[in-house]
Amino acid sequence: MRTQYLRRHNDTRRVFILGACAVVAVLVLGVRFFTPNFFFALMAPLLHSSSSVTASVGDAVSGLTDSSQLAAQNRALEDQVLALRNQNQALTTRTQDLTKLLGGTREGSGSITAGVLARPPESPYDTLVVAAGSKNAVVAGSEVFAQGGIPIGTVEHVGADTSQVSLFSLPGRTTSGWVGENRIALTLTGAGAGAFTATLSKDSSVSVGDLVYLPGPGAIPMGTVARVDTDPSSPTEVIHVQPSVNLFSITWVVIGNTAP
Secondary structure: OHHHHHHHHHHHHHHHHHHHHHHHHHHHHHHHHHOOOHHHHHHHHHHHHHHHHHHHHHHHHHHHHHHHHHHHHHHHHHHHHHHHHHHHHHHHHHHHHHHHHHHOOOOOOOEEEEEEEEOOOOOOOOEEEEOOOHHHOOOOOOEEEEHHHEEEEEEEEEOOOOEEEEEOOOOOOEEEEEEOOOOEEEEEEEEEOOEEEEEEEHHHOOOOOOEEEEEEOEEEEEEEEEEEEEOOOOOEEEEEEEEOOOOOOOOEEEEEOOOO
């Protein structure tokens, strides 16, 4: 009896399952036949949400890429600005140097502006090497001026692109000049490193701080009396002249071309 009961129960389950499957199949076929867009409409919200998420992720990635590119462009622009600032500073410094140099020098189409390539102690004692030579119409014997139009020496040797300037302060070299408000004539003797000495009579009344002049377009102040040495047994005194031009930092000179 129990066996028959189980058999009938299993048959009933099978019939029920088959019937349910048949009903579902009929419903699916009916919906598919009569409303073909039903499933698409049912899934549309999910598909739309998925597309929105994908678009948002894409926008976020694109935004990160754009930010990275903008940061790189900003860095490149900052580098360019820094380079231009440095270049402008260099040009400004050069212009200031040239303005100071040319502002007090003598006028004339024969003047040649030249940069200083070597100065003491790089160059031989009390000489300069300048970046102008025969290609620039420099000739030996031309007078050389520093900032403020102060004469500092003459061209000694001329090369194609460079020249060597012998300074008036070269040890043992003598140059005529004047000292004091009364323009007392004296002979300056080079003492090296831009300095000079001169011997005068004690009654010349020269004192520390008096201006010393060199010939140029007129009398040009080139330094001051730094010290006066006297000897009670001597009728003369020795003055020491401190130049106003620092030869160890000079960067530009003007060469007065004496070529015809």
